[in-house]
Amino acid sequence: MKIASWALLQTVLFVLAAPLLRGGVRWLKCLLQNRRPPPLWQPYRDLVRQFRKQPVVADQASWLFRLAPYTIFAATATAAALVPLLTIGASGAVLGDIIVLVGLLALARVFTALAAMDVGTSFGGMGASREITVSALSEPAMLMAIFTLTMTAASTNLASAIDFIMSQGLILRPSFTFALLGLMLVAVAEAGRIPVDNPATHLELTMLHEAMVLEHSARYLALLEWAAQIRFMIFAVLIVDLFLPWGIARDLDAASLATAAGLLALKLAALAALLVTAETVLAKLRLFRVPEYLTLAFLLSLLGLLSHVILEVT
């Protein structure tokens, strides 16, 4: 019972920390581009503001439109529960493995697309079609990268995979290099960042994710944005957890949890710095070049799988 409450606590922490990560990325990006950064807690303010507003819903909207934000938020938060944030001793890993995680994210995406098409505006339909195209290409790449890891660890359960990687110590694995690169490319695409999507724009020609949430307002919009922030954090923590797991707590005592929290913050900051640098030097890709980008991600993951078989087994 104790472990269950720890797992719940960890999930709540995950969900609450997600806007902070987004705020941190925004803050770093502003600094890098010589702009004055908004405070780190600006995303929280935005969320509170949106929750206070009165929602406006189109006349044609069906029950699906109102239900979708809650479903999306719930699915994403459940997915977050599966990712060990501070400790592998008490994660929600008993609930399911990494394939369930991918499935939950896909469920959230389906509802986003359905809600976008529900009102019947052209932007919603366009955004939904684009998002589904991108995800159809990025999901195989992500699964492939994950399979590379799980083949090494011989488990699809995140906690035991991380435990295995940690217990082996530092080993240079060619397959992990590729899986890391592939997963990073996929994460950029899934989180809707440059070069696949620009999170800061409302220009209709370039919108992917933003086009789908145009019709939502107030608390619906807040839930959707919060879910997007959690999804971003899931990918970030997943990359950090799987490829640099050192420091994550195995036991539930205060000292190791504090170390884990400190190290996690450092690792996430480093990842954010990398992302922000990449976003600053790169331009957004033309939409028709996005499949090529995702093919590259798929190829990297495939190479990871191949090099695991060729170079590491035997």
Place this chain on the structure above:
Amino acid sequence: MLTDLSIDQQAVLTLAALVLFTTFAMLAQRSLLTLIQVFAWQGTLLALTTALVAQSSGQHHLYFSALLTLSLKAFFIPWLLRRLVVRLDIVRDVEPVMHTTVVMFIAAALVVFSYYIVLPVEALAVQLTRNTIAVGLSVVLLGMLIMISRRKAVTQVIGFMTMENGLFFTAVAATYGMPMIVELGIAFDVLVAAVLFGVFFFHIRSSIESLDVDRLNRLSEEERR
């Protein structure tokens, strides 16, 4: 198992994977100058592998060959090719014959194929890094694929050089290099080839006004129009 290997050998395996990756990157590349850049990186990785093998195996003549590889394949030949490309004014034309994605999947299939071919050879080899033979062979095959899938003469030369890189990589990683005299011979062959190709580019272009090798198939003046 990977855990039995020393950190040097693990590094050699990682470098092998990176060499394979640069070959894929060359296949995917559209711009000629970037292609040459990636080729230079492959040369650097190759030199690094050689130095690492020299260090871990104690075969000191490999340091020399690492230095030779670095100066030739990472600096001189890329510089030569870049100068050619700029002088011929063909910076932006790479014409793939097939769609890039198709080429990529053919390439992945080739990697699997070479792994399958090499399995019995591996069983006989004694080095711990014998797995790299498969990577070497796939780099050779992918170099061939670069030659097949592009129309321009410059990219074909780069494909040819990539094949040579694959052979060299296999030799270094699987058998601690070839005898010094053979290595020197090959290095100068490659150098001379690069220079000769440069001369040929100008000849091809002055006779058919293009570097598109498809047009070399046609014989008469009439057909060309």
